[in-house]
Amino acid sequence: MAAQQILVIDEGTTSTRAMLFGADGKLHGSQQEELQQYYPAPGLVEHNAAEIWDKTLRCCKKMIEQAGGAEKIAAIGITNQRETIVAWDKRTGEPLGKAIVWQDRRTASICDELKAKGFEPMVQAKTGLLLDPYFSGSKISWMLKNWPEISTAGDNLAFGTIESYLIYRLTGDHHITDASNASRTMLMALDGDDWDDELLGLFGIPKKALPKIVDCAGDLGRTSVELFGTPIAISGSAGDQQAATIGQACLEVGQTKATFGTGAFILTNSGETPPKSENRLLSTVLFQLNGKRIYALEGSVFVAGSLMQWLRDDIGMLKFAGESEDLARSVDETSGVYLVPALSGLGAPHWQADAKATISGLSFSSTKAHIVRAALEAMAYQCHDLKTAFSADGTDWQSLRIDGGMVANDWLVQDLADILDITVERPEFFETTALGTAMLASVGCGIYASLEEASSMISGLEEHQPNIESSRREARLAGWQKAVQSVLSN
Ligand SMILES: Nc1ncnc2c1ncn2[C@@H]1O[C@H](COP(=O)(O)OP(=O)(O)O)[C@@H](O)[C@H]1O
């Protein structure tokens, strides 16, 4: 069993983690380092890819030491914050400029211009995405126009999402990206094996700077010998939301998961045909194995746990994120206070890059507890808006499997069940993103023959049932709709 350990690199928006799993899905160890967030101006969010690499390497080395050496690791799986884009020099692997993070809104004007010229229907039909600064294409375009170290790099220039960068650094020369991550760039058609020439032309991006698109599991390269002594096979790779969908065993059409990390992302397995949304949801690659793709319908909410971090670090209302639970319980209701967390615009289903957050319904009797409770309530409301959009697209959630750092908050979990009016299922082991990646890597290195077999790695679920009067639910939702409408420009 020892030689069958899987090392997972989970590169979230806020932290780098390396985790060691047994082939039975048991967690053997975990190492985590926080990532510095750079906010150079309103709406701009950057990361330092060199810091990401250094911290990843350090966390991996600690886990490999704990495992008893690189020869005890059967394979590495990588999962990552998606859309965030980095440019680097192919000769050294050193980043060129900062990475532009998925939350960054600097390319809103590029997207607006393309929308005004009527390109959105073509982009949506090909990629399943909407013309929003969230995706990588406009970020690459902006980097090429504004950062001379990138525009002058010529044949040495490489672009990639974070997993692509880490694979390049780990192997020293493999410039690849898996299809789930590629589907978030806006540069690949959902049914295309390669980058789409029309989309590359639209954003002015040279194909030679982009990685090769590959499967999410299989032979994805080996680590350079100088890193860990013995080379380790890399055999799994997927965007973090896709990995969580796998780790929640949503392997059948219609099964749905919601992850509450920095943002909240809800994905429903749509099977072998890309879903077509009429309600501003996204169509995306869930995974690709042996060249065959499985797709998902996605609702992306930009602000979830980051709201707790903002209340803690910038507003000083919380000492730690978990304190929000005690504060929410300390009052019976918000007394009419609503918080619309449009701190980096609004994602699905509204897609308004310039929307601004509001706190409404305040009076002298409002306290910190009301505001914090309103912040937590906003999670269930945002999810409810997506439930309505999914339903209008023909996908009714029978139940919802939840995960991510925020679901440690029991009050939030019950509020989700109450507002969504369905059974909410929380796994005993919350780290489903890492677990799904371990499942992919296990399949990729041959420990299991399929994801269905690998789902024996998954632990049990705990169910939460709705427990609220429907009149109260309706009244709360009506108040939310008013609050949300007030931040929308039309
Ligand atoms: N008990 C809690 N209540 C509310 N939010 C929490 C709680 N614990 C953690 N969080 C939030 O969860 C987020 C971390 O979740 P995680 O899944 O690790 O994020 P990511 O993968 O995006 O970096 C943080 O934004 C944090 O504020």
Ligand SMILES: O=P(O)(O)OC[C@H](O)CO
């Ligand atoms: O950092 P997370 O886990 O909230 O994930 C970020 C998403 O991948 C962005 O699309």
